[in-house]
Amino acid sequence: MLxxxxxxxxxxxxxIVKDVSFRVNPGSIVGLIGPNGAGKTTIMKTILGLTxxxxxxxxxxxxxxxxxxxxxxxxxxxxxxxxxxxxLTGLENLKLYSLDEADMNHVVSLLGMTSYINNKSKDYxxxxxxxxxxxxxxxxxxxxxxLDEPMNGLDIEATILIRKIIKQYAAQGSAFLISSHVLGxxxxxxxxVLLITEGKIIVDQPIDEFNRVSHQQFRLLxxxxxxxxxxxxxxxxxxxKTDNYLLIARDQSYPVQDILYSHHIRLLELSxxxxxxxxxxxxxxxxxxRQNHEK
Amino acid sequence: MKNSLKQEFFKxxxxxxxxxxxxxxxxxxxxxxxxxxxxSRGIVAQGFGAGQWVTIIMITIxxxxxxxxxxxxxxxxxxxxxxxxxxxxTAKMLVIILYGLALMVLSFLITVxxxxxxxxxxxxxxxxxxxxxxxxxxxxxxxxxFIYILFIVTLAFFxxxxxxxxxxxxxxxxxxxxxxAAFSSVIMGNFPSLIPLLKWNPLNMxxxxxxxxxxxxFSKISYxxxxxxxxxxxxxxxxxxxxxxxxxxKRRV
Numbered sequence: 001m002l003x004x005x006x007x008x009x010x011x012x013x014x015x016i017v018k019d020v021s022f023r024v025n026p027g028s029i030v031g032l033i034g035p036n037g038a039g040k041t042t043i044m045k046t047i048l049g050l051t052x053x054x055x056x057x058x059x060x061x062x063x064x065x066x067x068x069x070x071x072x073x074x075x076x077x078x079x080x081x082x083x084x085x086x087x088l089t090g091l092e093n094l095k096l097y098s099l100d101e102a103d104m105n106h107v108v109s110l111l112g113m114t115s116y117i118n119n120k121s122k123d124y125x126x127x128x129x130x131x132x133x134x135x136x137x138x139x140x141x142x143x144x145x146x147l148d149e150p151m152n153g154l155d156i157e158a159t160i161l162i163r164k165i166i167k168q169y170a171a172q173g174s175a176f177l178i179s180s181h182v183l184g185x186x187x188x189x190x191x192x193v194l195l196i197t198e199g200k201i202i203v204d205q206p207i208d209e210f211n212r213v214s215h216q217q218f219r220l221l222x223x224x225x226x227x228x229x230x231x232x233x234x235x236x237x238x239x240x241k242t243d244n245y246l247l248i249a250r251d252q253s254y255p256v257q258d259i260l261y262s263h264h265i266r267l268l269e270l271s272x273x274x275x276x277x278x279x280x281x282x283x284x285x286x287x288x289x290r291q292n293h294e295k
Numbered sequence: 296m297k298n299s300l301k302q303e304f305f306k307x308x309x310x311x312x313x314x315x316x317x318x319x320x321x322x323x324x325x326x327x328x329x330x331x332x333x334x335s336r337g338i339v340a341q342g343f344g345a346g347q348w349v350t351i352i353m354i355t356i357x358x359x360x361x362x363x364x365x366x367x368x369x370x371x372x373x374x375x376x377x378x379x380x381x382x383x384x385t386a387k388m389l390v391i392i393l394y395g396l397a398l399m400v401l402s403f404l405i406t407v408x409x410x411x412x413x414x415x416x417x418x419x420x421x422x423x424x425x426x427x428x429x430x431x432x433x434x435x436x437x438x439x440x441f442i443y444i445l446f447i448v449t450l451a452f453f454x455x456x457x458x459x460x461x462x463x464x465x466x467x468x469x470x471x472x473x474x475x476a477a478f479s480s481v482i483m484g485n486f487p488s489l490i491p492l493l494k495w496n497p498l499n500m501x502x503x504x505x506x507x508x509x510x511x512x513f514s515k516i517s518y519x520x521x522x523x524x525x526x527x528x529x530x531x532x533x534x535x536x537x538x539x540x541x542x543x544x545k546r547r548v
Contacts, residue, residue, distance in 0.1 A: 011547070048375040050548055067544070070378045083372035085363075087310050096302050097376055136372065 001026045001175045002047065002144050007055030009039075009046045016042045017053070018199040024144065024175045024192075029166060031190035031207075032179040033281060039199040040179040044079055044146050047177070048072065059144060076142035078150060082133025086122035090132050093121055099140045107135050110165055112158075126153035134162060138169065145169065147178045151185050163189050187277045195284060202288050210280075217283065220246045220256065221269035228265055235259060238287040247273060247283065299377055299386035307390050312359060316352045320398055323348040324405050334413045336424050340432035343409055345402035346440030346504040347472065352398065353444050354468030357391045357451035362461035370548050380544045388452055388536070395444040399437050406433060425509045432508045439507035442528050446500050447472075449532045453539030456546060476501045480516065494518035500528050 002024040009017035017039045024030050032040050046053045049064045049072065057064040062071035084093050090113060091104075098104040108117050111131050116124070121132060130153045137145050145166075151159050166176055166189050177194075180186045193210045195203035203210065221244065222228045229246060232239050237256065240247040248256055250272075260267050307313060324343040328334060338344070364370040377383050410420075420430040427435070447468065454464040475498035483493050493499075499517055503524045506513035510521045517524055 045371070045548075048371070050371060050374055067380065068378065069375055072375055073378075075375070077372070077375060079371055081368045083367065083369040085306060085309075085367055085369060088306070092305075092309060096305060097372075 001060065002177070003056075003058045003061075004043075004047065005056040005058075007043075007046055007053050007057060009042050009051050009053045011042070011051075016199050017046060019055075020196075020199070020201050021055075022194055022201060022204050024177050026143070026173045026175050027170050028191045029170050029176040029178065029189050030192040030194055031186040032177055032194045032196065033183065033186065034179075034196035035285060038196045040196060041080060041148055042199075043196070044077070044148055044177065044179065047146060048075070048077055048079070074140060074143040075146065076137035076139060076144075077146040077148075078133040078137045079146070079148045082129045083136065084121045084124075084129055084132055086120070088121060089119060090117040090121050090124070090128075090135075093132060094135060094139060097136055097139050103141060104139060107138050110138075111135050112161065127155055127158055130154055131158060131162075134165075138165070142169075142174055144175045144177070147176065149180055150178060151180060151182055159185060183278050183281060195281065197285055197288050198292065203284060211277075217247045217249055217273045218252075218256075219269065219271050219273040220248055220267075222260060223266040223268060227263075228260065231259060231263055231265070232256070238290060240283050240286055245269075245273075249287075296382045296386065299382040300389065303383075303386040303390045307360065307394070312356055313394060316356050316394070316398065317401065319352055320345070320348055320402060321405060324402065324409065328409050328413050334410075336418060336422065336429060339406065339410050339414065340424050340429055340508060341436050341505075342402050342406040342433055342440075345399070345406065346436055346443065349395065349398045349402060349440055350443055350447050350472055350501075350504075351469065353391070353395050354447050354451050354472070355465050356394065357448045358455050358461050358464040358468065360391060361387060361452055361455040362459070362464070365459050366461075374548060381540060384452070384540045384543050388448065391448050391452075392445065395448060396441065399441050399444070403433070403437055426511070427508075436504065436508040439504045442503050442507075442525060443501060445532045446497075446503075446528045446535075449535035449539065450497075453535040453542070456539045456543040459546075471498060472501065475499075483518065490518050495527055497531055500524065500531060503528050 004023070005021050007017055007020050008015060020043060032043065034040050042051065045051050047057055047064065049066050049069045052066055059071040059075060064071045088096075091108070094104050094108070108114055111134065113128070113131055113135065116128060121129065124132065130150070134147070134150055137147060150162060154162060163185065166178070170176055178186060178190065190207055192206050193203055194201060217240075220228070225246070229239065229241065232246070232248075237252055238249060257267065257270070324345060327338060327344040331338075364373060373383055374380060418429070421428050424432045451464055451468060454467060455461065458464065479496055479498035482496070483490050486493060494517065499519070502513050502517035502519070506517060506521055506524055514520055519527065
């Protein structure tokens with residue numbers, strides 16, 4: 001479906017996206033996660049041929065370039081803000097891009113927009129505009145849908161509805177690339193995690209694998225915590241400091257015991273610590289930041 | 296390309312601004328008809344100032360039509376949904392030029408009606424006017440105006456792609472229309488030795504509106520022959536279109 005190979009994107013002289021590669025398969029819902037300024041929107045814009053880039057992007061084996069968007073005929077997107085003409089009604093906005101009237105009416109009814117679709121869109125609330133933006137992205141049975149913060153401005157009912165529609169389209173074979181700061185929402189739909197920071201992808205995994213491997217950390221307590229912390233930092237062992245404990249990755253638990261033993265620091269507790277999705281993401285980003293800093 | 300044209304025509308026809316343009320043209324031509332006592336042959340030959348009024352309307356509408364894509368943030372959707380950016384730029388320009396042509400036809404019809412209302416049978420369309428007849432002078436004036444519309448529309452698209460600020464583009468356009476000709480004459484008057492070069496300056500191009508109607512008189516002001524001023528206008532149109540498109544294409548959205 002979507003294949004991104006070694007892309008680099010520049011804004012001015014600054015490299016925003018650094019050697020990024022990933023795939024999005026039919027039917028998958030890929031969550032693009034990262035802090036502000038990590039390059040999420042830039043990656044999405046690059047896929048849509050809206051920025052200058054090096055590397056290769058292809059949709060259904062057809063190349064996307066900055067000046068040739070022929071491969072994007074069945075790609076829908078909502079980037080940053082809904083792209084709406086305020087002087088047109090909701091339906092007229094959809095008609096601009098629709099190739100199939102039946103499909104357009106289906107999207108309108110699916111999103112529950114029938115009652116106001118013939119009103120001028122300048123009179124829409126923020127949530128209505130957001131829904132219209134999503135409707136535009138879902139037109140013409142897209143093979144790939146790119147959504148940047150799709151839940152912005154949506155109330156709880158609309159959020160649940162959009163989640164359901166995304167799953168429904170994915171079940172029919174559409175692929176999704178979604179970025180959101182509302183990790184809880186994203187976690188409920190995504191099949192794959194793409195974690196990005198400072199323009200680089202640091203995690204690209206199916207969500208089940210990510211949950212199985214990354215969610216487990218170990219909680220560590222010793223009789224001399226300052227010395228332990230120093231020791232780990234000297235040995236470049238990634239740690240996260242909490243109020244009373246140090247958190248270490250599961251695969252670091254055996255070397256840690258050896259190091260403590262060889263330095264005669266008594267271990268008081270080493271126990272598995274379950275992290276929720278949000279904590280895991282934060283922890284991974286912190287580790288990455290530390291590694292970058294040490295470099 | 297066909298799809299881009301359909302889209303742009305749909306957007307343009309669903310806005311109020313084309314209607315406002317028509318109303319403004321009617322009101323301004325009416326102003327020209329009633330502001331002086333007695334309608335002279337010159338006023339009729341100039342289509343009650345249609346050339347100047349349409350040009351002002353066109354710079355405003357052309358600039359607004361392109362600027363709305365940036366204001367509504369629809370430019371991104373437009374870009375990725377269209378297989379080539381050139382289609383968008385060309386389609387928008389064609390729609391605006393066709394609208395300009397429609398305004399010229401409309402201004403001809405309004406002129407015919409106003410002449411019947413305000414002049415009656417005092418003089419006929421076949422009455423001589425500056426070595427021609429009145430109807431021919433009117434048609435030449437409107438043709439000259441249309442050539443200048445091509446210049447002004449392509450300039451508006453070039454400027455809006457470059458500075459993305461609609462009021463600024465309209466301001467520059469109005470300055471060119473109202474002050475350009477006088478400024479050009481002043482420069483050429485002050486530097487007579489540079490006239491062979493300065494006569495090609497873009498501010499001088501506005502004389503095409505009147506030069507087609509009264510070639511003998513206006514070629515002495517513009518220092519360009521009628522053929523030269525037509526070719527120069529078209530050359531500027533091509534230059535503005537090419538550079539405007541290149542900026543539009545490269546602009547980060």
